[in-house]
Amino acid sequence: MDQKKFYITTPIYYPSDKLHIGHTYCTVATDAMARYKRLQGYNVKFLTGTDEHGQKIELKAKEAGVTPQQFVDNIVEGPKGVKDLWKLMNISYDRFIRTTDDYHVAAIQKIFKKMYEKGDIYKGTYKGKYCTPCESFWTESQLVNGCCPDCGRPVVDAEEEAYFFRLSKYADRVRDLLVNTDFLLPRSRVNEMVHNFIDPGLEDLCVSRTSFKWGIPVDFDPKHVVYVWIDALFNYTTALGFMNDKYPDSDYETFWPADVHFIGKEIVRFHSIIWPAMLMSMDMPLPKHVYGHGWLLLDGGKMSKSKGNVVDPYLLAERYSADALRYFLLRDFPFGSDGNFSNELLINRINMDLANDLGNLLSRTTAMADKYFGGTLPTDQAEGPEDAALLEKVGGLRARYEADMEAYAFQNALADVFEVIDNANKYIDATAPWVLAKNEDTKPRLARVLYNLAETLRVCTVLLQPFMPDTCEKIFAQLGVDDSLKTWDSAAAVGSMPANATLHKGENIFPRIDTAKELVELEALEAAQKAAAQAANAPAEEPKAEAAAASAELIGDHEAEISFDDFCKVELRVAEVRACERMKESKKLLHLTVFDGERERCILSGIAKWFAPEDLIGKKIGIVANLAPRPMMKGKYVSEGMIFAADTDVDGGCSIAFFPDSTPAGARIH
Ligand code: MSP
Numbered sequence: 001m002d003q004k005k006f007y008i009t010t011p012i013y014y015p016s017d018k019l020h021i022g023h024t025y026c027t028v029a030t031d032a033m034a035r036y037k038r039l040q041g042y043n044v045k046f047l048t049g050t051d052e053h054g055q056k057i058e059l060k061a062k063e064a065g066v067t068p069q070q071f072v073d074n075i076v077e078g079p080k081g082v083k084d085l086w087k088l089m090n091i092s093y094d095r096f097i098r099t100t101d102d103y104h105v106a107a108i109q110k111i112f113k114k115m116y117e118k119g120d121i122y123k124g125t126y127k128g129k130y131c132t133p134c135e136s137f138w139t140e141s142q143l144v145n146g147c148c149p150d151c152g153r154p155v156v157d158a159e160e161e162a163y164f165f166r167l168s169k170y171a172d173r174v175r176d177l178l179v180n181t182d183f184l185l186p187r188s189r190v191n192e193m194v195h196n197f198i199d200p201g202l203e204d205l206c207v208s209r210t211s212f213k214w215g216i217p218v219d220f221d222p223k224h225v226v227y228v229w230i231d232a233l234f235n236y237t238t239a240l241g242f243m244n245d246k247y248p249d250s251d252y253e254t255f256w257p258a259d260v261h262f263i264g265k266e267i268v269r270f271h272s273i274i275w276p277a278m279l280m281s282m283d284m285p286l287p288k289h290v291y292g293h294g295w296l297l298l299d300g301g302k303m304s305k306s307k308g309n310v311v312d313p314y315l316l317a318e319r320y321s322a323d324a325l326r327y328f329l330l331r332d333f334p335f336g337s338d339g340n341f342s343n344e345l346l347i348n349r350i351n352m353d354l355a356n357d358l359g360n361l362l363s364r365t366t367a368m369a370d371k372y373f374g375g376t377l378p379t380d381q382a383e384g385p386e387d388a389a390l391l392e393k394v395g396g397l398r399a400r401y402e403a404d405m406e407a408y409a410f411q412n413a414l415a416d417v418f419e420v421i422d423n424a425n426k427y428i429d430a431t432a433p434w435v436l437a438k439n440e441d442t443k444p445r446l447a448r449v450l451y452n453l454a455e456t457l458r459v460c461t462v463l464l465q466p467f468m469p470d471t472c473e474k475i476f477a478q479l480g481v482d483d484s485l486k487t488w489d490s491a492a493a494v495g496s497m498p499a500n501a502t503l504h505k506g507e508n509i510f511p512r513i514d515t516a517k518e519l520v521e522l523e524a525l526e527a528a529q530k531a532a533a534q535a536a537n538a539p540a541e542e543p544k545a546e547a548a549a550a551s552a553e554l555i556g557d558h559e560a561e562i563s564f565d566d567f568c569k570v571e572l573r574v575a576e577v578r579a580c581e582r583m584k585e586s587k588k589l590l591h592l593t594v595f596d597g598e599r600e601r602c603i604l605s606g607i608a609k610w611f612a613p614e615d616l617i618g619k620k621i622g623i624v625a626n627l628a629p630r631p632m633m634k635g636k637y638v639s640e641g642m643i644f645a646a647d648t649d650v651d652g653g654c655s656i657a658f659f660p661d662s663t664p665a666g667a668r669i670h
Helices: 021-039 055-064 068-077 082-088 102-118 167-180 187-198 228-233 249-255 265-281 313-320 322-332 343-373 387-406 410-431 440-464 469-479 515-537 542-555 564-569
Strands: 005-013 043-050 095-098 121-131 136-138 156-165 260-264 289-293 296-298 339-341 572-583 586-595 600-605 620-624 630-632 637-639 645-647 654-656
Touching: 005 021, 005 249, 021 043, 021 260, 021 289, 021 296, 021 313, 021 322, 043 068, 043 249, 055 068, 068 082, 082 313, 102 121, 102 228, 102 265, 156 265, 167 187, 167 265, 187 265, 228 265, 260 265, 265 289, 313 322, 313 343, 313 515, 322 343, 322 410, 322 469, 339 343, 343 410, 343 440, 343 469, 343 515, 387 410, 387 440, 410 440, 440 469, 572 600, 600 637
Parallel strands: 005 043, 005 260, 043 095, 260 289, 296 339
Antiparallel strands: 121 136, 121 156, 572 586, 572 620, 586 600, 630 637, 645 654
16 A cells, blocks of 8 residues: 655745744644654655745845845854754754755746746736835835835835736635635634635735845746745745756655645735635645644744844753753644743743653653662563553543644643653552562562553653654663554554563653743843844944934933934834733832734833823823833833823823824824
């Protein structure tokens, strides 16, 4: 019989900066799924890579004074680059695609031409609102108060020649795909796509650009470069040899369509509307599933380099091990939803699950086998009343785990395994091996207890392999099992270990971490890293800007001039006060929860002397929305903005600017 195949992909990452923990999260999840399918005996192809074209990269390279190719080469292949990170995280990808690879470039040109020849790509005129300083086109609906959403400056009507893809032609088929099949997962993402994008009417998509050069030229009209999303999405097929000679066509035949694309929720639109429509145009089969996972948030907001609030996976993996980080990411955050990252959660999870539950079970089991039997269990063993419940749990574990893995519910699959580990620890307490060891007559019972513990650990370890591959090898070594006892089949065959198993007392796999001390050290390390990064990125005139800011503070109320460009950097927005409370920690401060049009954020404001919470709740206020988040009260709170308030008299009165209720939260203030 043919071996079953499984093709899984990550998004291809923009190498515009070093990758952070959010990118790592998606890749680790994909890796766990790929390893799980390999464990089940599938012929797996796991693809990842980098999406290297586009204006942003062109600009970044210019800022860095290097060519775009040099820029991306450094981020992808250079020290602590993308490939280094995946090595550190033990990512078992089979193929790595870079969209600047020659074979991909040539294939994209052919694909573009094919859709053009079919009539699905046509030349037209792109009309839009153009921001000259940003060199960007915007649609009417993207403008904020009629101005450029990026810099806030006025835009002008402009048009340019461009190629368009007939997305509208495929609207009905795509709608049907989303509504009537399980193509897009989790199901909760379908409504948003259908109601926000398809039902209002899908417009044809502009698929070429002439305003920058760093892209794949349209070969029959080279002043145009191919829109970066077309270039990017087809990576999933060019990496299998589609329309190129780098890889054999047979890979495409074997592995396409993909079983699942794992992607983050903000790129679901591209993968669930544009991607299937283009595949339909090319008469290619559609991927079986697209899974849009949630984001890892920091202090409630999305991580981004530009906000300076990213978590460095290198630091964490080097400090706690890749396996601990992998485990934490997939255990703590339900895959389909957003989750708030914190160092404290990470350390608690390592201590609770890995050091206490798993680590202790292993060290207690191997230490007792060593102490009472010199490592090798005697074959004379006696069952006892405590055994049935544990063995039943272990016996059903693989099926429960499989159901969760098939639903991409990694957190539940891990919870299943750790429930059994917990049962095993309780089984030790219930059977009290140290009491059994005191009497020769109860030694057979002792041997059985230790055998059951070793067998429970073995089955759990088989199933933990996709998540913590290195650790599992260490555990297997301590359990003394050979390869035949590490397989998927063996996880459903409880009692497979030989009765006279030899266990080896070994190193402590996850030493306990002193949480309080560690948090302080981590914070200091992260602050040092951030300062170093800021110093390295600071433009030459930064000291001047700092000096200007300092002198502005000194001058107090009086005007210190700033340039228009500096002013444009300040993001002033209308926010709705959703909640407001006095704080037990401070008489001066109010704790506001405001909605900024996209998300809720916390702002601590020193206005408690003049305003009661009920004066503010439901009101529309102005905030500075892009202030760096500021930890307050020893880090217990993080204030994410400032509200507009005016000093009203010499002894310190205060008033607040309220906007009319009809002003939408998120509206930009100019
Ligand atoms: N290049 C495109 C993808 C093209 S795929 C044909 C892209 N790149 S990206 O680098 O910006 O993002 C890659 C992936 O990282 C996205 O799926 C995105 O959701 C994910 N993440 C980036 N930050 C994240 C978090 N904070 N949390 C979880 N994943 C997030 O988009």
